[in-house]
Amino acid sequence: MENGVLDDIEVTVTFLEMHVPPAYSPPVPYNKQIALLKTKDIPLHFYRYLMDRVGRKWHWVNVLRLDDDELAAGIHREDRDIRVLYLDGAPAGFFDLKPHLPEEVELAYFGMMEHATGQGIGRWFLGAAIAAAWSYGPKRVTVQTCTLDHPAALPLYQKLGFAPVAQKKETVHPLPFAERSASVMRP
Numbered sequence: 675m676e677n678g679v680l681d682d683i684e685v686t687v688t689f690l691e692m693h694v695p696p697a698y699s700p701p702v703p704y705n706k707q708i709a710l711l712k713t714k715d716i717p718l719h720f721y722r723y724l725m726d727r728v729g730r731k732w733h734w735v736n737v738l739r740l741d742d743d744e745l746a747a748g749i750h751r752e753d754r755d756i757r758v759l760y761l762d763g764a765p766a767g768f769f770d771l772k773p774h775l776p777e778e779v780e781l782a783y784f785g786m787m788e789h790a791t792g793q794g795i796g797r798w799f800l801g802a803a804i805a806a807a808w809s810y811g812p813k814r815v816t817v818q819t820c821t822l823d824h825p826a827a828l829p830l831y832q833k834l835g836f837a838p839v840a841q842k843k844e845t846v847h848p849l850p851f852a853e854r855s856a857s858v859m860r861p
Contacts, residue, residue: 696835
């Protein structure tokens with residue numbers, strides 16, 4: 675880091691696909707107060723909050739760099755499917771599906787906040803995202819992950835039926851704290 679500018683990070687992105695729905699979905703965790711709610715016209719500040727809280731550790735920065743018009747154009751599409759996970763009444767994660775691609779649903783974002791990890795929720799939550807994706811009747815469901823994401827992400831995707839189909843190198847440009855704050859805290 676020099677003059678407040680963070681060093682770029684080289685990553686390997688793995689692209690995964692699923693061509694048939696899984697034979698079973700992981701069961702809902704018991705002894706947990708959880709809810710999964712589909713959003714309607716999610717407020718931009720709440721989407722940015724989710725993106726920041728779920729993705730901060732993993733450098734999910736692209737959405738945080740969008741201005742209001744760009745972000746609204748993407749997430750307020752009629753066919754966008756964003757669902758928020760709540761644990762004990764508080765936000766705990768989200769997933770974001772893009773079902774508007776021909777014959778494909780992309781699981782664009784999927785993740786949980788740190789306070790929700792390690793509680794046996796992740797497998798069920800990913801199963802719920804996969805079931806939601808298949809509900810649109812696509813020929814395939816896609817997702818991508820990279821070497822910055824949680825180390826359990828790639829194995830979990832594979833356990834639930836995704837298969838890697840390609841990889842490529844990319845560069846992530848981390849957000850300095852001031853820029854992240856300005857994005858998340860904008861009026």
